[in-house]
Amino acid sequence: MEASSSGTSETERQPCSICLAPISDEAYLDRCFHSFCYKCIGEWLSFVAAKSSKPLSSFVCPLCKGQNSSIIHGVYGRSFQRHYASKDNIKRPLSDAHMLRLHVYNTNQDIGHNRADVVQYWKKRKYLQKNMWLQNWLRRDIQAILQEDDVDIILCHIYGTIESFMNRQDRGLSGTEEEKRDMFRSLLANAARPFLLEYTEQFVNEVELFISSGLNINAYDKACMKRLGWPKCYEVRNSNLKTSELPKCDGLRNSDLCTSDLSDQDNNSLSLGDDCDPDLVD
Template identity: 55%
Template sequence: RGGGGAAASAACACPICLESFQDEAYLDTCFHSFCYKCICQWVKIVSTKRAEPLSSVQCPLCKTVNVSIIHGFDGESFQRHYINQDPRKRHLSHTHELISQFYSIKYITGHTSSVQQFWKQRKYLRKNIWLQTWLRQEIQALTQDENVDTIVYHIHGVIEAFMKRQEKEYTSKTTPPEKKREKFKCLLSDAARPFLLGRTERFVTEVELFLVSHLNIDAYSKVRVQRLKESTSHVSREQDVLPQDRSLEDHYLYFLGDETDCNGEI
């Protein structure tokens, strides 16, 4: 029994300092855990022995190569510390950094007329040729990882499958638009949550807004940059036009004036 207690105690101790975990952290490939400060110190010591900056580090326990340290996990979100702190070395662009900043903006979701018309007038039947590329850029920014093909394939597949079902049901008109929207957001949330955790709800809102906008990626990014500038500067050029309580969805869709349905009819 005594041996079992010692083993349990050891399992709750950091392998580096041999004390109880303080801000428990995990290496991203092998998932061995350490105190965050301990593993960062380990990386620092290893880096002093190399002429070039590290892009990865071997786990002190199993020697598996890892590129980042996951910490600050609270059940919904986590932080990721890359061994190589230069985003250019991780092939993440300035656009990715802007997206990450954008997701830190507080917002209020709302049911706007434009979003409702998107579902009521079946505008979702218009194929969005930019969706997969937009999803990849979005998920790369949220996960701070370049290799997201599996996640993108999964989420894009869920969206495509849903839209194809709607095409088949186009003539039946038995399901109310509100129910279709609710089902879409539920399916998308379930697909994204294992990867995006606490940012899932916001991500689902952003996906819907991108689809509603019918903008290409560059045009949509400009709308976002404007929103980011207004949030950080607290100065809005549309302040005299837009009510202060206007939702994020309203703010986006203020730039959009297309009220036609998928067949070009009013």
Template identity: 55%
Template sequence: MAATSPSAASSSSSGGSGGNPAEGEMAAATAAASAACACPICLESFQDEAYLDTCFHSFCYKCICQWVKIVSSKRVEPLSSVKCPLCKTVNVSIIHGFDGESFERHYINQYPRKRHLSDSHELISQFYSIRDITSNTSNVQQFWKQGKYLRKNIWLHTWLRQEIQALTQDENVDAIIYHIHGVIESFIKRQEKEHASKTTPPEKKRAEFKRLLLDAARPFLLGRTERFVAEVELFLVSHLNIDAYSKLRVQRLKESTSHVSREQDVLPQDRSLEDHYLYLLGDETDCNGEI
């Protein structure tokens, strides 16, 4: 049986044109606010609110886990990712139990490698899910124009370790760090020799640095390589220690997630929970029956 919404009840009790317009607007606003705080799957208030890690759409943890289970049942092989039921963006994990300082992460594949990494690594990994990052362009230009890249960064090796551990979800990254850090040091040593002559424009030096770093990191970081290279440059430009830079990134993360809109499909109110899942699956299955 279809549930009667607050706005519908208000409209019928007010007798149509005889109602108070202000009360009608208030009822509509209340209904809109309630919808914004409702899980788009069960249409109830959030219970253990959970977020998908790329698009940040939110659901009840139990509801989105059930969604993953239904999608998984239509595949022969285990899932390694799942499309959001609202925007179809591919996500690899579900984040829930967030209390302002820490959170739990449920990976779609159900069989993640054994992890002994800290909450800080999880926050770093989450940060790399943000599509757009902001940076002070003038600071970057000055960094290369004024030769600030020649300054030794005593925190770089340790910073690279925590970044790569977070991105690979593996503690043993010594070989990767040795390779990437070695490429950066070799580049700086060459620039020290060429700095006096100043024959190479700063733009070309920056482009060479990014190209070398991309080539060095891509075999290990795959799709996150370009973002990693951008973060390496921003860390070097900031010339902050690891703790200070981490605080700066947390602020960037907060600013980014605060602008994420929760655009949720409007579902008919008379659907059962099972029907909602089937409705959301919709065009999730292509002509070959694959998700």
């Protein structure tokens, strides 16, 4: 009897407070940390959202009545998935700049600069040079793929993985450039896959294309539109993210980011120039 008790997990001893059965696919709330079956707490959130007359930014725990903003589930090692209260509401439309990036991923088109740029990037060890636009670029692509605004935790995880790898290269990690490239792609894919799922491989390709291009976000977008065959009269404007708005990621130095270079990219959108023929645009 005692052996059976010691072999029983904590989850099995504590049933879900909603269905009263042993917890299945454990999920917990981000503030009070009460745990439930993911299906049960998800249905609770949908019920609360349906009864609310306005969009939710938080919801009450059915057990303690405390306010929470998201459900944490699918925890495996250091990876997890997060379901925000706002996800059960009507999503805010993506900006045109985000739509451009989402179109790239959905069509799976290689629209970055020439693949030769990638080879030269590793061969000439250009990865030792800090890319001041990368964090803002990553934020927008992750937002576009997930169609969510709040991606700070995911951004910190992915950007931190890249920074950690680059810092090791700066200290003279041994290996050929091809081996270093393979390691970079593998580490980046492992960091991104729990969140980006089927978009992971394309995301890794896009990251490599962007950092090897040497372009800022505005110029890279224009290159993408040219490859897509979008009208030349499109003008690209990306969000002017201030340093104070960037997530405070452990090990990251926000002072390394040059926000002044983004000052002419102010509305996070694509717009038509004055000389554009509207008939050229869908």
